[in-house]
Amino acid sequence: MRFSRTKMALAGLLPLVTPMLAHAEDKLSSGDTAWMLTATALVLFMTIPGLALFYAGMVRSKNVLSVLMQCFAITCLVTVLWALFGYSIAFGGSGPWWGGLGKAFLHGVGVDGLSGSIPETVFMVFQMTFAIITPALVVGAFAERMKFSALLWFMGIWLLVVYAPIAHWVWGDGGWLGGKSILDFAGGTVVHINAGIAGLVAALVVGKRNGYPTTAIMPHNLTLTVTGASMLWVGWFGFNAGSELAADGTAGMAMAVTQIATAMAALAWMFTEWMVHGKPSVLGIVSGAVAGLVAITPASGTAGPMGALAIGAAAGVGCFLGATRIKRAFGYDDSLDAFGVHGIGGIIGALLTGVFCAPSLGGAGFGDGISSIGQQLGVQTLGVAATLVYTAVATFIILKVLDLVMGLRVSREAETEGLDLALHDERGYSL
Amino acid sequence: MKLVTAIIKPFKLDDVREALHEIGVQGITVTEVKGFGRQKGHTELYRGAEYVVDFLPKVKLEVAVTEALADRVIEAITQAANTGKIGDGKIFVFPIEQVIRIRTGETGADAL
Numbered sequence: 001m002r003f004s005r006t007k008m009a010l011a012g013l014l015p016l017v018t019p020m021l022a023h024a025e026d027k028l029s030s031g032d033t034a035w036m037l038t039a040t041a042l043v044l045f046m047t048i049p050g051l052a053l054f055y056a057g058m059v060r061s062k063n064v065l066s067v068l069m070q071c072f073a074i075t076c077l078v079t080v081l082w083a084l085f086g087y088s089i090a091f092g093g094s095g096p097w098w099g100g101l102g103k104a105f106l107h108g109v110g111v112d113g114l115s116g117s118i119p120e121t122v123f124m125v126f127q128m129t130f131a132i133i134t135p136a137l138v139v140g141a142f143a144e145r146m147k148f149s150a151l152l153w154f155m156g157i158w159l160l161v162v163y164a165p166i167a168h169w170v171w172g173d174g175g176w177l178g179g180k181s182i183l184d185f186a187g188g189t190v191v192h193i194n195a196g197i198a199g200l201v202a203a204l205v206v207g208k209r210n211g212y213p214t215t216a217i218m219p220h221n222l223t224l225t226v227t228g229a230s231m232l233w234v235g236w237f238g239f240n241a242g243s244e245l246a247a248d249g250t251a252g253m254a255m256a257v258t259q260i261a262t263a264m265a266a267l268a269w270m271f272t273e274w275m276v277h278g279k280p281s282v283l284g285i286v287s288g289a290v291a292g293l294v295a296i297t298p299a300s301g302t303a304g305p306m307g308a309l310a311i312g313a314a315a316g317v318g319c320f321l322g323a324t325r326i327k328r329a330f331g332y333d334d335s336l337d338a339f340g341v342h343g344i345g346g347i348i349g350a351l352l353t354g355v356f357c358a359p360s361l362g363g364a365g366f367g368d369g370i371s372s373i374g375q376q377l378g379v380q381t382l383g384v385a386a387t388l389v390y391t392a393v394a395t396f397i398i399l400k401v402l403d404l405v406m407g408l409r410v411s412r413e414a415e416t417e418g419l420d421l422a423l424h425d426e427r428g429y430s431l
Numbered sequence: 432m433k434l435v436t437a438i439i440k441p442f443k444l445d446d447v448r449e450a451l452h453e454i455g456v457q458g459i460t461v462t463e464v465k466g467f468g469r470q471k472g473h474t475e476l477y478r479g480a481e482y483v484v485d486f487l488p489k490v491k492l493e494v495a496v497t498e499a500l501a502d503r504v505i506e507a508i509t510q511a512a513n514t515g516k517i518g519d520g521k522i523f524v525f526p527i528e529q530v531i532r533i534r535t536g537e538t539g540a541d542a543l
Contacts, residue, residue: 216482218475273479283477324479337478 029117035247036118036126042238043129047136048075050235054228054290055140058283058336061220062418063144064428070148074136074155081159082128089164091127094174098165116245126242127167134163134191140336141199142206142408144217145415148423150408154398158198162394166190166387181367182383183357183376185254186243188298188349189383194391196343199334201395206408208333210415217335222282229286233262236293240300250364254300258293261303261312265292268316284320291319291341295349302353304362311352318348347384354380432527432540433501435494438464438520439512444490450511451494454503457543460493470518489520495527497540 052071056064078086085104092103103109106124115123135155167190169177177189184190209217219225240258244251269288274280295315296308303311323340334340354376357363366376402408409415414422421427439447444461451459465486472485496504505522513519532542 213480216484218482219477277476277479279476281476287478320479328479340478 026114027117028114028119029246032117032246032248033119033122035251036122036242036245039238039242040122040126040129042235043126043133043242044075044235046232046235046239047129047133048072050228050231051133051136052228053224054232054286055143055225055336057221057224057226057228058140058219059143060217060418061429062420062427064220064224064420065424065426066148066419067139067143069424070139070143070151071136073148073152074139075132077152077156078132078135078159079128081156082124082131085160086131086164087124087127089160090131090167091124091172094172095168096174096176096179097168099168099172118245123245126245130187130191130239131159131163131167134187134195135159135198137192137195137338137342138199138202140338141203141334143335144419145209145409146206147406147408147410148419150402150406153402153406154202154408157398158395161398162198162391163190163194166194166390169386170383177383177386180379180382181370181376182379183302183353183367184298184350184383185301185353186240186297188294188346188353189387192294192297192342192346193350193384193387194346196339196341196346197388197391198395199338200332200343201392202399203332203334203339205396205399205403209335210412212333212335213328213331219283226282226286229290233289233293236262236297240297244301250301253304253364257303257305257308258296258300260305261296261299261308261315262289262292264309264312265289265295265316265319268292268313269320270316272317272320287323287337287341288316288320291315291345294319294342294345295352297346298349299353299356302357302364304356304364306362307352307356311349311356314352315345315348319345350380350384351377432495432497432530432543433504434525434527435496435501435504435508435522436525437492437494437508437512437522438466438489439492439508440514440519441488441490443512443514443519444492446511447492447508450507451504454507455500456494456496456504458494462491462493464489464491468518468521487518495530495543497543 048071052068056067059067083106087106088101088103089098092099092101109120109124113120135158169175170182170184170190171178211217236258237255241251241255244254266285266289269291270280270285273284292312292315295311299311319341322344323337327334327340355361355373357366357376358373359365367379370376370379399408410419410422465488467486470487472483472487475482475484494504501524508522529538530542531538
């Protein structure tokens with residue numbers, strides 16, 4: 001999110017224009033508003049149907065509906081909870097840890113309210129779409145075996161206890177990580193590391209799927225996965241360029257670096273796999289693209305085009321190793337690589353954001369009061385570590401409590417039959 | 432009368448059908464099947480996880496012909512389906528006890 005940093009830099013560079021900018025802050029800009037309405041729709045499109053299809057193609061045909069259902073239901077659940085409490089916890093007021101309950105039930109969010117140069121309603125829904133996709137990303141870690149009821153409880157609690165506070169730390173008024181000048185333009189820490197770590201913990205607590213890794217558990221329809229990944233890519237322009245909260249030069253650069261990093265990461269994954277395994281795969285190139293999108297997310301407001309190229313290359317290779325080598329070495333069943341792609345890609349992106357924001361490397365500059373790569377890297381590392389620890393501990397506790405109260409997993413019989421029939425009395429394909 | 436059953440590589444089906452047509456075969460039955468022989472299966476790789484798929488797709492064709500034509504059918508299939516590589520398939524020949532054309536009730540060689 002832009003907030004103070006970009007505006008302050010602009011103000012310093014262009015003192016003559018400052019009064020106009022300050023004025024623009026208080027007045028609705030129809031150009032900014034038009035873009036943000038569009039960006040919000042794009043980000044919602046990332047989850048339904050983008051992410052839903054991306055994941056649905058990777059599970060077995062007997063579980064295709066369960067994954068689509070999980071993503072769709074999370075979209076609905078988070079929307080309601082965001083309106084009731086989530087928005088207020090994240091953006092309701094100022095403070096280091098949370099925004100309070102001043103805007104619970106969207107109290108005071110009216111037609112005339114502004115957030116910068118856009119209506120607060122637009123800002124609230126834009127942030128809501130981020131809150132939707134983050135828990136939906138976690139689904140990939142425990143696909144094909146989690147109880148739907150437990151999933152709803154987990155996602156609801158996790159949103160309010162984990163996501164909303166961390167969003168406040170980084171983007172909220174007075175948030176403690178934001179105060180340390182962490183650079184997280186569009187949510188590398190808040191969205192991707194957060195979801196990735198929660199996914200890893202969930203995969204460990206819920207346990208492996210029956211038969212993993214000894215029997216073949218193969219993607220049932222990679223055409224869905226390619227379709228979903230492509231929708232994610234397109235939607236991500238809303239995610240990254242929209243995080244400027246305005247239609248301006250930074251938004252334009254965010255779009256450019258997003259495109260470049262994504263393409264580079266897709267090629268990096270493809271060529272690495274080609275070298276290691278002898279053939280370039282479709283699942284590989286689209287996974288690489290998602291890894292690139294994840295990694296450029298925190299850097300999209302500060303990196304230049306060549307920085308984006310470097311971040312993309314690092315993400316493509318790094319996430320390839322994460323999803324193939326690290327997972328196998330430790331033996332956890334992060335089924336669709338929520339951690340391998342979002343966790344590892346997010347960490348690579350968060351750290352490299354601290355490097356490629358440097359003006360000497362084509363970046364837009366460091367955070368407020370920071371003057372070197374080393375210093376910025378220190379803040380970025382702190383952000384990664386804080387998110388990692390808080391998310392891991394909170395996710396673990398929520399899951400353990402739910403496991404005691406209601407159980408997290410479906411029965412072995414239901415898992416073998418497939419969640420579509422066992423939990424929803426439906427099948428994805430009647431061919 | 433003989434029933435010639437052949438398991439062949441799917442992409443050779445058109446060649447075999449043409450070769451059989453040329454020697455005067457009137458009809459064949461084709462089924463898509465899966466199996467393995469000495470070629471064994473193949474491996475598939477998804478995000479670094481390797482799976483051995485035991486059964487390969489093949490095409491099974493069945494041709495019912497007179498004794499006189501049987502050897503030429505076998506020869507035609509052998510030639511048309513041959514690539515020289517492992518996995519070209521096999522031909523099985525069975526004697527036929529009786530043939531009946533359902534529409535007319537004809538039997539024996541007349542029904543072929």
